[in-house]
Amino acid sequence: MNTVRDHVEELTWRGLLHDSMPGTREYLNQGPVSGYIGFDPTADSLHVGNMVQIMMLKHFQESGHRPIALVGGATGMVGDPSGKKSERNLLDEETLRHNQRCVGDQLARFIDFGSRTRPAELVNNYDWFKDMGFLRFIREVGKHISVGYMLAKDSVKNRMESGISFTEFTYQLVQGYDFYWLSKNKGCRLQMGGSDQWGNITTGAELIRRMDGGEAFALTTPLLTKADGSKFGKSEGGNIWLDAARTSPYKYYQFWVNATDADAARFAHIFTVWPRERVEALVAEHARAPHLRQLQKEVAAAITVMTHGRSELDAALRATEILFGGGTSEALGSLSEKQWLDVFDGVPQAEVPRDALSSGVPIVDLLSERSGFLPSKGEARRALKEGSISVNKTRAEEGRVIGTDDLISGRFILLQRGKKNYFLLKLG
RNA sequence: GGGGAGAUACCCAAGUGGCCAACGGGGGCAGACUGUAAAUCUGCUGCUUCACAGCUUCACAGGUUCGAAUCCUGUUCUCCCCA
Incomplete structure (x- = not known):
């Protein structure tokens, strides 16, 4: 089975192609190859900001190739200066290890690690860096790249004014070595990533050329912003994580x-595998x-299924139907206790003692100190x-006093x- | 080392003895409209038994005054210029 679809063309109509190195398309069309993307283990969960790169791996696999997800255990300890205006805090090894495991598990929901023909693979660059001494690194790797070359990168140039540590300055070499290592040991000669990674990727390609005389390829994606120009992936509550917890x-x-x-139109192109x-x-x-x-x-349904599975989507849909589908007090009353808990799983909640309620609580107190719903x-x-x-989907006035009569199913107040x-109030 | 400027609510930014809980803008929240949208309009945006009341707040600590974000002293921090 050596058939692959034209991946560059696929990325192009999906709007996922920003730049590529010469010859990349031809290289891909020869047959199944490996390609990798690196992920930073800065937290123990990925968030939707990582979704573009996750989908890059998925589309890559769908095109018939073998994706490699690299978890940056080593590079995460250094800190990539790309797009950052200030020095980053370093994480300790224990935290990184934990984060790597979680990130790996999450990636497994999107790409297939068990495929017979084109299995995805998860690697951790800490494994090849942990025994790499400083002297060996500067002799074997540093020797091939000039300071002038490194200084010319935007990621470095943009930081010359505000300052950049030697550590972050060196970052491109460390990431570059990943690419080299993967090409040497895994036959992976393609690196993908966001357009901000171009500089790091080319350093890697340069290393491959100088150390091995080999050829390397690259595909980068445009930076995704929302239609109104704001940053994609943040919402009122902050980051949208892939971790259900x-x-x-x-x-x-x-x-x-x-x-x-x-x-939505762009998301359909990027975040689904629909033809x-x-x-x-x-x-x-x-x-x-x-x-x-x-x-x-x-x-939304397609992405939620992919991320959390069918049953989680169904629960989300039920909640949505009740909360936004013209739900009324009657609709709320028809839910069983279990359904209540399922439906409002993602909604903030608090408990309130029965006796407080039986004597009646002024709505103002209930909203604020009693529940913490409002500050x-x-x-x-x-x-x-x-x-x-609104209380139980019915608009409330200021003088309102809430009592046990307002409980739905004997236990809940919405x-x-x-x-x-x-906000869900439960009888404690 | 010398000289200068400045630190105000989530952010920017007015205010330079009482009318200041503090103009304005942004952001945020809500209402109307709508498609759980965009745009637009309107209201709110320190706390309190919301009251032209009280309390806490204008870097920090003291002081002057009937009264200070506004004046004085000291402290910390930031920025600019000269060397």
């Missing part, structure tokens, strides 16, 4: 379903009836004044500020 599948689904029209006809048909359909948000829904009573009053508070902020 950090970002619930419900919130994760909501993140994607809230995409603007333009973003071109399907993507284009959906986009066209959406253009005819944008108010249905069909594109957002399909894209202060002043804030709670303000919210009530603007009419943005608080709501505005359309999208929910």
Whole structure:
């Protein structure tokens, strides 16, 4: 089985190709090859900001090639100056090890490590750096690259004013050596990454050329920004993580379903493996009836399944239906206790003691100190004044007192500020 | 080492003895509109038993004054110029 599809063409229509080194397309079209992308183990979970690179590996595998995910245990200890204006804090080895394991597990949800024909592989550059002494490194590697060459990189140039440590200055050589090592030991002569990695990638290609006389290739992706120019991957609550414990599948689904029209179209290209006809048909359909948000829904569903699995998506959809699907107090009452807990799994919650409730709690107290939903009573009053508070899907007035009568299914009260902020109170 | 400028709420930024919880902008939150969108309009955005009331707040610590973010003293930090 040596058939591969034209990967460069595939990336092009998906809008994922920013730049490539000469000959890369031809190299890929010869047959299955290996290609790698590095991931920083700076946290014990990846977030949606990493999704472009994750999908690069996935599309690569779908095209018939063998993806290698490199977890940067060693490079994570150094710190990449690319795109950073200040020196980075170093992580200790124990933390890095933990992060590497978690990141590896997450990648396994997207790319297939068990394929017979084109299995993905996970490597950790700490393994080839841990016994590499400083003297050996500067003799074997440093010897081949001139300081002038290194200084010419943007990542270094941009930091000459504000200052850059020798450690970060050296980073490109360390990452470059990864590329060399993989080409030598794994036959991997292609590196992929974000466009900000171009400088590091070319250093690696240069090393391969000088140390081995070998040829190397590269593919980079454009930096993804949202249609309004803001940074992709952040939302009100901060980062959107791939770890369900950090970002619930419900919130994760909501993140994607809230995409603007333009973003949703791009997400369909980048974050799904749908064939071109399907993507284009959906986009066209959406253009005819944008108010249905069909594109957002399909894209969000596809990505959520890929990340968290079918059943987590179903739970997220149920929650969405209840919270946004014109849900009413009656709809809430029809849920079983288990359904309540499932549906609101991703919603912040607090417990309140029964006796407090039986004597009645003023809504202001309930919203603020009793639950922690809103930060202060002043804030709670303000919210009530603007009419943005609902209790069990029914708008609440300032004088409202909440008692046991308001409990649904004998246990729950659903608080709501505005359309999208929910809070679940449980009887303690 | 010498000289100068400055530190104000999430960010930028006015204010230079009482009318300052502190103009304005950004951001954030909410309401209307809508498609859980964008754009637009409106309101809110220190705390408190929201009241033209009280309390905490304008780098930090003291002081002057009936009264200070605003004046004085000291401390810390930042920036610029000269050497």
